[in-house]
Amino acid sequence: MKIAFVGKGGSGKTTLSSLFVRHLAAHRVPVVAVDADINQHLGVALGLDEAEAAALPAMGAHLPLIKEYLRGTNPRIASVETMIKTTPPGEGSRLLRITEDNPVHDACARRVRLDGGEARLMATGPFTEADLGVACYHSKVGAVELYLNHLVDGRGEFVVVDMTAGSDSFASGMFTRFDMTFLVAEPTRKGVAVYRQYKEYARDWGISLRVIGNKVRGEDDLDFLRAETGDDLLVTVGDSAWVRAMEKGRPRPFVELEDANLEALRTMYEAADASYELRDWERYTRQMVHFHLRNAESWGNARTGADLAAQIDPSFVLGEEPAPAPQPA
Numbered sequence: 001m002k003i004a005f006v007g008k009g010g011s012g013k014t015t016l017s018s019l020f021v022r023h024l025a026a027h028r029v030p031v032v033a034v035d036a037d038i039n040q041h042l043g044v045a046l047g048l049d050e051a052e053a054a055a056l057p058a059m060g061a062h063l064p065l066i067k068e069y070l071r072g073t074n075p076r077i078a079s080v081e082t083m084i085k086t087t088p089p090g091e092g093s094r095l096l097r098i099t100e101d102n103p104v105h106d107a108c109a110r111r112v113r114l115d116g117g118e119a120r121l122m123a124t125g126p127f128t129e130a131d132l133g134v135a136c137y138h139s140k141v142g143a144v145e146l147y148l149n150h151l152v153d154g155r156g157e158f159v160v161v162d163m164t165a166g167s168d169s170f171a172s173g174m175f176t177r178f179d180m181t182f183l184v185a186e187p188t189r190k191g192v193a194v195y196r197q198y199k200e201y202a203r204d205w206g207i208s209l210r211v212i213g214n215k216v217r218g219e220d221d222l223d224f225l226r227a228e229t230g231d232d233l234l235v236t237v238g239d240s241a242w243v244r245a246m247e248k249g250r251p252r253p254f255v256e257l258e259d260a261n262l263e264a265l266r267t268m269y270e271a272a273d274a275s276y277e278l279r280d281w282e283r284y285t286r287q288m289v290h291f292h293l294r295n296a297e298s299w300g301n302a303r304t305g306a307d308l309a310a311q312i313d314p315s316f317v318l319g320e321e322p323a324p325a326p327q328p329a
Contacts, residue, residue, distance in 0.1 A: 002161070022046070023266075026116065026254050033112075056110060072092050074089070078306065085146055098157040122144075150318075187221035195228070196228075209232060292312065
């Protein structure tokens with residue numbers, strides 16, 4: 001299951017995504033956590049110190065390796081140089097599984113121990129000095145988009161992606177890559193403005209969107225969120241002494257998280273798990289192709305000097321029972 005956490009900057013989406021990852025790990029659910037935010041804080045929220053978080057390998061720095069592995073023996077992809085962030089898989093492509101060891105996980109993921117369980121943690125990587133003034137952040141998340149486009153995940157397996165703030169994720173097709181999108185909203189006008197914008201953009205794409213109310217301190221806050229988000233409001237989370245202790249570098253066992261917040265995480269898990277029944281691999285593949293053609297036309301063909309539409313395998317549909325992928329030599 002592919003889960004996104006989105007919301008206004010400062011809404012608490014990184015905190016909520018880290019708590020959801022901890023909840024999965026505590027119940028021994030296989031989980032890959034991906035920090036795709038421009039501000040790279042997920043590692044620290046999962047208990048790494050600043051030095052450990054800074055030492056996480058950047059997925060963007062391993063993009064050639066990722067492309068080479070995923071390309072496999074796909075005859076429609078002439079070279080790594082012609083493979084862009086939206087290049088879809090086809091016959092001969094190597095596909096990824098959450099629980100497997102593969103060169104992508106070996107290069108980009110690190111195992112993080114969490115309350116008796118563990119998660120694989122990956123990060124896009126922060127802006128470098130060489131990026132300043134010349135690079136768009138969305139170039140950083142291309143590796144994540146390729147990862148999701150080649151991922152064959154089943155029920156009871158999770159990828160949790162902490163997305164960049166606001167509606168910036170709509171600058172790529174990555175917003176269509178998720179079974180469930182949790183939008184974290186504070187009970188303020190600014191907090192729900194991102195929700196309205198996100199809902200409007202996602203309206204025609206079959207996006208499963210639920211709102212997680214955060215920093216809710218009473219009935220007035222709850223009534224405000226209900227009035228503004230209606231049936232999309234799934235659950236609310238209040239102030240947490242456990243979270244404050246964690247943010248001060250004084251972590252406590254996860255089982256000591258407040259009962260109401262533990263119950264909120266269970267509700268989120270149930271909603272995410274239920275979204276499995278709505279899966280449509282044909283639509284998923286069709287949307288992948290749609291955004292690839294748009295990227296090819298707007299910049300990809302010119303940059304690579306190739307007709308990237310030719311990379312599309314019209315007979316291929318990504319799914320849980322694909323043909324066996326070729327293995328590395």
